[in-house]
Amino acid sequence: MTLIPLGIPRRLLEFTIDGEPVRAPEGSTILDACRSVGKDVPTLCQGDTLTPKNACRVCVVEVEGSRTLVPACSRKAEAGMQVQTDSERARHSRKIVLELLASSVDLSTTPEVAGWLKEYEAKPDRFGPDAARLNEEPKVDNDLYVRDYDKCILCYKCVDACGDQWQNTFAISVTGRGFDARIAVEHDAPLTDSACVYCGNCIEVCPTGALSFKSEFDMRAAGTWDEPAQTETTTVCAYCGVGCNLTLHVQDNEIVKVTSPHDNPVTHGNLCIKGRFGYQHVQNRD
């Protein structure tokens, strides 16, 4: 039997979202409350398994009495708050943030962003042809995963997943500052010279595809990556007794990558190198 911890009952806060009264348990973020009443706010850096760093600022909403906009993903709801999720002010900032991002990094593998660019009428081209871009070459330095920082929005999720929030390996960090800030291992070395244990938990949380399985990277390069054609099967990892759930992504009868369900109480989406990458024996049919 699985025990689900209920915790102490939480007080309900009353406030309004877009003029409508809502109630949410104490401790909820504005984003939680919005989603619970079926209003979605776009998010990029927010992750369901991590404490939000609120760095991307696409989720900003207007809160009555606040001098600046506030990030819905991390600001806690308070009783009496009046929140506008879709005011002109909030929409303006979202549009600019999307334009700034799309003009500086490659968002082609970021889910949902194309739709938002349209919805907010963002025109990333208007900063001109000389607008600075990251222009990074993909870092292919091992057989398991590829780091393509040209797609990185610096959401800090990989750093948090590798560091004190999950893996406790601390192999990567943000280095430099401002527009020159990048994710890197110590001394900007190849991954193979770092503390990385190839658990792939950073890939699991990366929202843009900046981190990807080598298998996926190669198939994309070859034009054979076909997500709609893939099936997903969730099973239990056979390597050790912990009982992690694995989701096998299969295309043309080949495992192309392995993820783990984020709502699984054992893994919370995290795995180790064996569960994540050790699937070759399954398809070794000779």
Add this chain to the structure above:
Amino acid sequence: MDLRFGDSKPTDEEREAVDALLGPPESSWEGADRSDADLRWARGGRAARERRDLLLPGLHAVNDRIGWISEGALDYLCRRLTVPPAEAYGVATFYAMFSVKPRPATVLHVCTDLACAAAGASELCAGVEARLGLGSGVSVERSPCLGLCERAPAALAVKAGDPVRTAVSAPATVERAVLAASSPDSAPEEPSAALAVPQAGQAGREELVLLSRVGVVDPASLDDYRAQGGYTALRQAFAIGPAGVIREVTDAGLVGRGGAAFPTGRKWQATASGPDRPHYLVCNADESEPGTFKDRVVMEGDPYSLVEAMTIAGYAVGAHKGYLYLRGEYPRALERMEHAIGQARARGLLGDDVLGQGYAFDIEMRRGAGAYICGEETALFNSIEGYRGEPRSKPPFPVEKGLFGKPTAENNVETLVNVLPILTMGAQAYAAIGTGKSTGPKLFCVSGSVDRPGIYELPFGATLGELLDLAGVRKRLRAVLLGGAAGGFVRPDELDIPLTFEGTREAGTTLGSGVVLAFDDTVPLPRLLLRIAEFFRDESCGQCVPCRVGTVRQEEALHRIVDRTGAEAASDIALLREVGRAMKDASICGLGQTAWNAVESAIDRLGAYE
């Protein structure tokens, strides 16, 4: 935490530099030779991690000795402190004064910021670079404001070694800057801090409150400080108790002088009543706002006043430890404050039993390493704690969760020093100075096109014109930048703006940290704006998108229109406005939120591109 350290080894000198700070290592776990005990004992865990706040001093130790931080040195430091090397690398690369690539032992920082640019910094740079080319053993680096604006143009030479040597050259000529870099020991001594206070030599000096001792007291002598009335405020504080101090500060109407103008009494009250322990006091002496140099002059000219003021503030908020975070580019202020703290400690004015009153308080200094953003209060906490100097999102506010996650009162140097007259003259007499809402005396940093640049002390409420008259404003004034790079421009026909928080707000501008930079019409405005944009792009921490990318797009647009006006500039100005609005609205911290203010005001108030 199971950390992996690389194979790179420190040189003997690097090891020595680190060990001089941390003491010799005890076991092979932290870099010593293996001993028998190591087979049974693993150093690590909680006890070791608690030393992470020594990371920044450790990086300084290596950088000071060698001039840059090698892989071996960084790894050794990480071993000693049990800090993951990737994180330490992220910290080392955050600060402008550190280098993780080899460079010459001597670095000459030449200021290219606003006041210096107006005083010929680009010719200075070109001249210095021509003399100190490759092979000269000096690396010439262009620097943001060095806080020496009253003596612009300015340069600072830092020569690594044991001990590190520094020399300031301001006003700098090519000759003098080159001399400072090539032999810092024989460079002429800096002029006295009193020279930065032009009022010192004028009639009416009796009326100075905050600056009364600068140029009068011997900054090295605690006895002289006491003879000049020092430590009467602390006695008064002990007489009325912590709650009494907070009441006086509140009744005096003191608001913060660091730029955000927050009521100090409220901040102290909230910190004092925080249930979590311990409490901390932090003095923000980062002072990196271009055009600001008041805190430097106070620390150089009257260092004990800050020691006393910090002790009072610590007592009021229930802190037993105060951190003084001083910007890395202030060698003389560092030396004077270290000396003053040492003397105060030796004489029982800091330590376990301050003045025999049973109250324990001590001050620890932390040196910044070239990052304007570390002046933001929460970024400063991260910097002290050994993390990247990135602002935290608020709430929670520092009074609740500040340094090391504990209730913390953080104040600017000038704010703290105001507490002395509040206690000696009483809240009412203090509040009678200035206006109803902006009480007390205020320090202004005047530089640029004036005959007598320096720090001026005036009661709040004097007008901008009165201040500029005192400083001897030159003819053909074109614009005044109020509040520094994060502030705004005003026109020469707006000199009757009263210098108060409410007066400047009403006039649609800001007082900020008290910067008044005057520009005559020889200064090309578009270039100036470009420099401001470049400053913010350089200094953005990079955490949030509106600021990280927005500051770059702002600089690009200003480049495009640097020689354009009217219709030719219109579409880029519209773009700037749109981006600026989002930066103001959606950035995490004050840096991104204010990065467009000065440019906006130049467009709207000065008609910069018309």
